[in-house]
Structures are given as C-alpha cells and as structure tokens.
Amino acid sequence: MRYSSITGLAVWMVFASCNGNEINYDAAGNFEADEVMVSAQQNGQLLSFSVHEGDQLKEGAVVGQIDMTVQQLQKEQTEASISSLQQKTSSAYNQVNVVKKQLAAQQTQLDNLFREKKRLQNLVTADAAPRKQLDDIDAQIDQLRKQMAVTREQINLYQSNTATQNRSILSEKAPLEKAVQQLQAQINKGQIVNPITGTVLTRYALKGEMAVLGKPLYKIAxxxxxxxxAYITGGQLPLIKTGQQVEVRIDQDEKKYKTYTGTIQWISDKSEFTPKTIQTKDERANLVYAIKISVKNDGYLKIGMYGEVLFNGY
Structure with a gap:
C-alpha cells in the first residue's frame, strides 16, 4: 500500500512537471502520529475496562483490571509457607533461651552459696559454727559449678544445632520469597496501566471478555x-536539513489555507522509489525521499489529514 502511494505521488510529480501544471508548494503528504498498541500482559477475564475511543488518557492512569484471583491465592499460600518457617526458627531460639534461663538461675544459686560461705567462714573463725558446715557448702559450690558447666555445653550444643537448623530453614525461605515477588509481579501486570498521555484511537476489547497475553486492548497516540x-525529490535534498523550520499548511476552505510552523525531524537516507535506470536529469526527479515534519497540534490537525510544505516560507 505504501509503495504504491509513494510511486503514485512520484509519478504525479513528474507528470505534473512535464505538463507544465503549476505546483505552489514544495512537498505534500499526510499527518501521522506515534501510535502505541497497548496489549494484555496476563491471561484472564477483564473485570473492568474503562477505555473508549476518543478518550484523553494520562500516562500512568489505571484503565482496567484483569482477574488475578489464582495468582493472589498462590501468593497467599507461599506467604503462609514463609510464616511457618519463621515459627520453626522462633521455636529453635526459644529452646536455647530456656537453657540460658536455667544457667542464669544456677548462677543466682551460686552467688547465694558464696554469700553463705563467707558468713560461715566468719562463724568458724569465731568458733561459732562447726567446720563441717563450711566443708558442706564448698561441696555444694563444686557440685553446682559442674552442673553449670554441663548447662553451658548444652547451650553451645543447642546454639550449634539451631544455627544448622536455621541455615536449612533459610535455604527454603529465600526461594519462597522470590516466588512471592514473582507472583506479585504477575498480579501487578493484571492491572492495565496507560503508557503515554494521548488520545484513544481504537478499542479492541470490552469488559467481561477474556484477555490473552499479547492480545491488543486499545491503540493510543x-x-x-x-x-x-511528505516526499521530496533528489533535487530538493540540498535545500533542507534536520531542525530546519518550514511552513506547513492545510485547507481551511476552498480558497484559503491554515498555516503552521513545522520542524524537519527526519530525512530518509535512501530513496523509497527508484527507477531501474537513470539516464537523464529529468528521470532523476523520480527519486523520492521521505521526510517527517513535526507540527504542534492546535486541535484542527487529524491523523491522515493531507498537508503541504513550503521550504522557502522561513
């Protein structure tokens, strides 16, 4: 389609020049816009979809929601598994804490025995108490110290076992946390977010329909x-450059034009229609190059509208 229209334009330009028809513009073409096709990023039913042709949408606006119930349930199930792992680690730490409390109680008991020993030493020195009581309390202290040594070994053993157990638990936790992140990313993609500020050109889906991954939902520009x-001949190439301002005009009525200031944004580096043989200067006019001119829209310009360009207008 594009090739035939370009060919037709080039032939018309050559035909018009050969027949002496007056052309009061330098190039002509149609207006277009950078169009974005917004597609579904998940499979599921469209629970909501508030897009209509002609709507003016802002970038980042939420315009619809795909059913993500299954993914949400999977995420909750995975989070429950993580919670159960955390309970296992808490149980292991609680076991260590119980033994530590036991050691603290033994230390308190040992401190009390030392105070009692000091009191008995004073009594024995004053011949107010028999020596056997002091020997008995020394035996209790020695026995309690041995018990505390065993308790410390239990703490070390529990801490070592807990560390090993926790490493095993954490090795399970990390993949589950990644799974939660992946599921959340899928859930987020169920929300249809408008990518650019623009006007909805075409709507392809309706609320209640099944959205399929990659299926277009609407087109916006x-x-x-x-x-x-527009298209120019090879002879016009030396007259223009990117960034150059030109005059663009559209028909306002049968005899008048509406004019705009345009800027040349792009010039094709190769011709889009080239004859098989080029022998004369006139035949070189059949070389057609595409150019793109940006024009600020005041509301009158429409996609597909015909426009003309004057390079010498500026």
Whole structure:
C-alpha cells in the first residue's frame, strides 16, 4: 500500500512537471502520529475496562483490571509457607533461651552459696559454727559449678544445632520469597496501566471478555504533536536539513489555507522509489525521499489529514 502511494505521488510529480501544471508548494503528504498498541500482559477475564475511543488518557492512569484471583491465592499460600518457617526458627531460639534461663538461675544459686560461705567462714573463725558446715557448702559450690558447666555445653550444643537448623530453614525461605515477588509481579501486570498521555484511537476489547497475553486492548497516540510525512525529490535534498523550520499548511476552505510552523525531524537516507535506470536529469526527479515534519497540534490537525510544505516560507 505504501509503495504504491509513494510511486503514485512520484509519478504525479513528474507528470505534473512535464505538463507544465503549476505546483505552489514544495512537498505534500499526510499527518501521522506515534501510535502505541497497548496489549494484555496476563491471561484472564477483564473485570473492568474503562477505555473508549476518543478518550484523553494520562500516562500512568489505571484503565482496567484483569482477574488475578489464582495468582493472589498462590501468593497467599507461599506467604503462609514463609510464616511457618519463621515459627520453626522462633521455636529453635526459644529452646536455647530456656537453657540460658536455667544457667542464669544456677548462677543466682551460686552467688547465694558464696554469700553463705563467707558468713560461715566468719562463724568458724569465731568458733561459732562447726567446720563441717563450711566443708558442706564448698561441696555444694563444686557440685553446682559442674552442673553449670554441663548447662553451658548444652547451650553451645543447642546454639550449634539451631544455627544448622536455621541455615536449612533459610535455604527454603529465600526461594519462597522470590516466588512471592514473582507472583506479585504477575498480579501487578493484571492491572492495565496507560503508557503515554494521548488520545484513544481504537478499542479492541470490552469488559467481561477474556484477555490473552499479547492480545491488543486499545491503540493510543499522542496527538499534541503530529508528524507530516511528505516526499521530496533528489533535487530538493540540498535545500533542507534536520531542525530546519518550514511552513506547513492545510485547507481551511476552498480558497484559503491554515498555516503552521513545522520542524524537519527526519530525512530518509535512501530513496523509497527508484527507477531501474537513470539516464537523464529529468528521470532523476523520480527519486523520492521521505521526510517527517513535526507540527504542534492546535486541535484542527487529524491523523491522515493531507498537508503541504513550503521550504522557502522561513
């Protein structure tokens, strides 16, 4: 389609020049915009979809929701598994804490025995108590110290076992946490977010339909600035450059034009229609190059509208 229209334009330009028809513009073409096709990123029923043709949408606006119930349940199940792992680690730490409390109680008992020993020493020195009581309390202290040594060994053993157990638990926890992140990413993709500020050109889906991954939902374009795609001959190439301002005009009525200031954004580096043989200067006019001219839209310009360009207008 594009090739035939370009060919037709080139032939018309050559035909018009050969027949002496007056052309009062340098190039002509149609307005277009950068169109974005917004597609579904998940499979599921469209629970909501508030997009209509002609709507002006802002970038980041939420315009629909795909049913993500299954993914949400999977996420909750995985989070429950993580919670159960945390309970296992808490149980292991609680076991260590119980033994530590036991050691603390033994230390308190040992401190009391030392105070009692000091009191008895004073009594024995004053011949107010028999020596056997002091020997008995020394035996109790020695026995308690041995018990505390065993308790410390139990703490070390429990701590070592807990560390090993926790490493095993944490090795299970990390993949589960990644799974939660993946499920959340899928859930987020169920929300249809508009990617650019612009006007909805076409809607392809309705609320209640099944959305399929990659299936187009709607097409949107930023119409604040449109691009006039026009075609020039090889002889006109030396007259223009990117960034150059030109005059763009559209029909206002039968005899008047509405004019705009445009800027050349792009010039094709190769011809889009080339004859098989080029022998004369006139035949070189059949070389057609595409250019794109950006024009600020005041609301009158529409996609597909015909426009003309004057390079010498500026």
């Amino acid at each position: 930023n119409t604040d600035t449109l691009f006039l795609r």
